[in-house]
Amino acid sequence: MRRSLKTKLFLSILLLTSIILSLVWFFNVKFLDSYYIERKKDSLISYSNYIKNIYKGDIEKIYDELERIENLIGGNITIVTSNGEIEYPVSYRPQYGRMGRGLVKGGLGKYISISREDLKEVLTGKTILNTFKHPKFDIEILSVAAPLNNNKVLIIQSSVASIKEGIDIIKDYYIYIAIISLIIGIILTFILTKIITEPIVRLNKVAQKMANLDFSHKYKVVSRDEIGQLGESLNYLSEKLSFTINELNKANEKLKEDIEKERRLDRMRKEFISNVSHELKTPIALIKGYAEGLKDNVIEDIESKNFYCEVIMDEAEKMSKLVKDLLDLSQLESGHYSLNKEKFDICELADKVLNKYRPIFDEKNIKVSIKKDNDKICVYGDKTRLEQVLVNFINNALNHTGAERVLEVTIKQLANKVIVSIYNSGSFIPEDEIDRMWESFYKIDKSRARKYGGTGLGLSIVRNILKLHNSDYGVRNIKNGVEFWFELKLISIDNNDC
Ligand SMILES: Nc1ncnc2c1ncn2[C@@H]1O[C@H](COP(=O)(O)OP(=O)(O)OP(=O)(O)O)[C@@H](O)[C@H]1O
Ligand SMILES: [Mg+2]
Structure with a gap:
């Protein structure tokens, strides 16, 4: 399992706290006992x-002080003379005088323990420190024997048990302290890890979004420390990346468009050349054939x-x-x-074009209105260009009138525009051809176009002229025929001055 930074940090700090505790x-x-006893020895x-300093030979003068020290150290003080007589404590003198005999036997009796050898050594000026077990109560006692003036010996004794008791209390107390410290430590560690890792987690989220090219998320900077600075840098990086990628995308889009445009142009160029050569192929072949026929006198x-000559002239035309x-x-x-x-005057122009075509209408028996x-x-x-538009539409119409042979031109005057429409009876134009028929060389019925000499450029020219006029135009299938229409800008309804 992948551990989160928060867990790792939490566990680390907790481990550290536990190790220290x-x-x-x-x-x-391990060492508190001996350390404590050492300290006690030092203090004794x-x-x-x-006492050596304050004792000038008169014991009575320092009674109070000795008693105070006894209370302080929780032990007792004894002063003996070189022959084993107890000079202090005074009140126990008879009893201890008796006990003093023990000194000869090798110890000072009930409370005091010092061997003759030790006493001799102390009397030579040495201080002796030792521990011994109380013969009756199985209590360990710490004892210091030091020389005083006038060949007297000072013995200070303190029970090790009292020291040990203190140490046990400290040890017990320590367990409580450790438990409480651990609980407080856990709570503090929890808070601390949250404070430390929370910005890092947020940084990580922003970085992950950035990795998926999502630059909408920003790091909210709350501190001025290294993490805050890192967050600022990340935000800056995100902005820069977003901008650059955007620019790159735009450039890429443009490049794609350019390539597509270039391809389209290339395709159109090729189509155009193939269309032109196709359109020229038939007349050239015809002209060539008929001219050869003429030359060979067949x-x-x-x-x-x-x-023969008419065919040649017609094709050349x-x-x-x-x-x-x-x-x-x-x-x-x-x-x-x-x-x-x-x-x-658009009416005059329409009349003019229709008149030009009159002989053809008559010849083809077309009913024009x-x-x-x-x-x-x-x-x-x-x-001139709009005449060309009318000529093209009328020319197309008269070639597609079908059996009914009807051609109708309508000029509608609206509030600010004029709609000119050219209707011819005949078959419908398939809906999917309606847009394509305005392209160069596009013919719906090729053999028919060939018959009336159509090259498929007429509507393309019309479209360009009308576009230059910003005019709307179109074609629709209506009652047994089709209607081509285009709009023109009206000068003014009342102003017929042209
Ligand atoms: N009124 C119409 N009714 C039916 N089809 C039409 C009509 N006008 C045009 N078309 C179709 O649209 C095609 C394109 O017309 P367009 O005028 O561009 O070319 P064209 O008449 O064939 O040749 P051009 O006008 O260059 O002599 C025609 O070939 C024809 O198939
Ligand atoms: Mg035409």
């Missing part, structure tokens, strides 16, 4: 030195010769139209073509 406990158990020696009669249309289209699509706009909201409707636009 255990060490203290260990030293207490320093008291003996003190035909004798003048009628056939005329037919188609080629010339194609070239003209291509030039037109490239001009309009160049992006710097400017229209020659003027005010003119024109509906106008007004006799004269002034619009603003490039008259």
